[in-house]
Amino acid sequence: MKITTAINGQKKVLSVEPNDVLLDVLRREGYKGVKEGCRKGTCGACVILLNGKAVNSCLILAVRAAGQQITTIEGLGTPDAPHPLQRTFVDAGAIQCGYCTPGAMLSAKALLDEIPHPSEAQVREALDGNLCRCTGYVKQVQAVLAASRILKR
Amino acid sequence: MQQILPKLTEYFRPRSVATAITLLSKGKGRRVPLAGGTSLALSTSRKITGLLDLSDLKLRYIKESQRSIRIGATAVMKDLCKHAAVDRVAGGVLQQAAHAVGATPTRNLVTVGGNIVQLFFWSSLPVALLALDATIRIQGKSGRRSISAAAFFRSHPKRHLAFHELVTEVVVPKTSSSCGGAFIKFARTHTGYAMLNVACVLERRGRACHNVRLVIGAATALPFRLRKVEDLLENAPLTPSLLEQAKSMTAQIVKPVADMRADPEYRKEVAGVLVKRAIQEAWARAAQTQAVSGGRKRRPTASRKRKSSGGTA
Known part of the structure; x- marks a missing residue:
């Protein structure tokens, strides 16, 4: 069909x-x-x-x-004009093998679209469905919070 | 990998509940409702030949009336998590149970109707709905009926629901400000499958508990009420020794199953601890609401102002 x-x-x-x-x-x-x-x-x-x-x-x-x-x-973004999340994930070192990255980034985008300036707890909850076995989660959380600060400007 | 629904040939997207029921009736049990679809997308059943997508039935709602909250069958867990009226029910017990389902991407998919009809061993919502004395509304080819959560979860819903029947709504009674509640999921991680679920709803009057409802899930195939423990707590001052009694009585009553997550002995012991914690949390939440609106009548009335704490700043 x-x-x-x-x-x-x-x-x-x-x-x-x-x-x-x-x-x-x-x-x-x-x-x-x-x-x-x-x-x-x-x-x-x-x-x-x-x-x-x-x-x-x-x-x-x-x-x-x-x-x-x-x-x-x-x-999300282009190589010439990446989305703020794509920049901050790279800057924070939140990417290693990259396999979980698309899912994690989209979960983060859904959060920032709904709550542009989330608390750390809200970021952690938004990412709770994305398992990462390389970098862990601290850098991802930092990246999302950094992206929210960029979007604020 | 086994193929998903290998015999599936039909897909319907009815626009009314009546049409959906006609289509289900004609399916003779081989057509099934598709709500969130999280378990159907993993199903390898060879019995299912048709799916009825419920997306266009306008059953995704949460409506507040004077006495109750009506939740449409296709409302998702995330809808419950962020709804102010849901959060006010018995210290947030329903909101906590919805939050205990999976992780954010699954809470955006899993529906209220799906969660209660599938009734998995680890399901959290049925535990809270039993504690809240909710009503389940069902529509079938012979009309509508409403049954209590107690009757709905007495046996597995898939056994007692007719193939032409559809759960359309869950009705949760509103609770008074002296009513508190707590839901606790016990799992290895907060997104993991439950080893145990406990819900407690109680009313606080002075130093004593009243109308205590304690439900335990993920211990046995079906969630059940701990009536003996409820009786122990009824109209008794909540002292540390009473809490200890509730804890040991729970461990004696519960006859849990074994699975790969926990053995029965472990579950028994943890069940007692969780019941104690749930009672304490429910009690503490009842106190908080009482402090905000102390002295008011217990029954909700039309003129009663809504509690305005939290989330509005």
Whole structure:
């Protein structure tokens, strides 16, 4: 069946089976920034924004994305003009292997869109669904708080 | 990897509950409702041939009336977490239970209806709804019915719900300011699966507890009330020795199962500790609300002003 969605602001018509999982469809369509990790909603590597909310794309049947707005990491900034979160994640050393980064950054974006100046506790809660096995979480939290200060200016 | 829902061929997105029920009826049990979909997206069931997406049924709401809060079946955990009226129920016990579900990206997906119908061993919301004496509203081909949370969770909901029935709403009674509550999830990490869940709701009058409701989950297949412990606490001054009695009585009553997370002996001991903590927290929260609105009538009335603490600064 055909579904129409908007991915990173662009209208997309996708051909999907009723039992296709959104994670697989997005990767098939070339959005390789959506990572496959645990595939059961625990690790957060596959996190995308669905209508601005961070969700695990491995737990969503693709048909449900019909008529919805999807944001993947490809929709955040460009190499020439990175999003503040992309700059602060690099500056803070919050990236090592990078596998969890797209999911963590999108969780952070959902938070900053809703609460532009969050407390540290709010940042930690927003990132609670993204497991990182390299840098740990302190630098990620610092990066999100730094991005919120940039957005303030 | 096994294929997800290998026999799935149909997908429906009805626009009314009536249409949804007709479609479910015609499915003869092979079509199932799709709400948050977090368990269906992992299901390898060969029985399911059709999905009924509930997204367009306008069941994602939280409505406040004089006596109760009505929560639509497709409201998600995150909706409960940030709703002021939900936060005011029994010291925030429902809000705490919603917050105990998974992590942020799953709390944005998991629905109230899905969580109570699936009733996993570790589910938190059913524990809080039992403690709050909530009502579950169900619609099927023969009409609507309402049943108490106690009846709904007496056996697994998937066993007693007919295939053409849909949970449409959960109604939670509002509580008075002298009512406090607490929900405690015990897990290895705060996003992990529960080894135990405990909810306590009580009313504080003077030095004594009244109308105590204590529920324990993730100890056995279904959550249950600790009625003997409730009776022990009823109308008794809450002294340290009474709390110790509640703790040891809980450990005696609970007959937990073993799983990879904890063995029964450990669960028994922890259950006692958590029950004690939950009573203490519920008591402390009742005191706080009493301090804000002390002397008011216990029953909510139309003219009663809403408590305005927190979140409005």
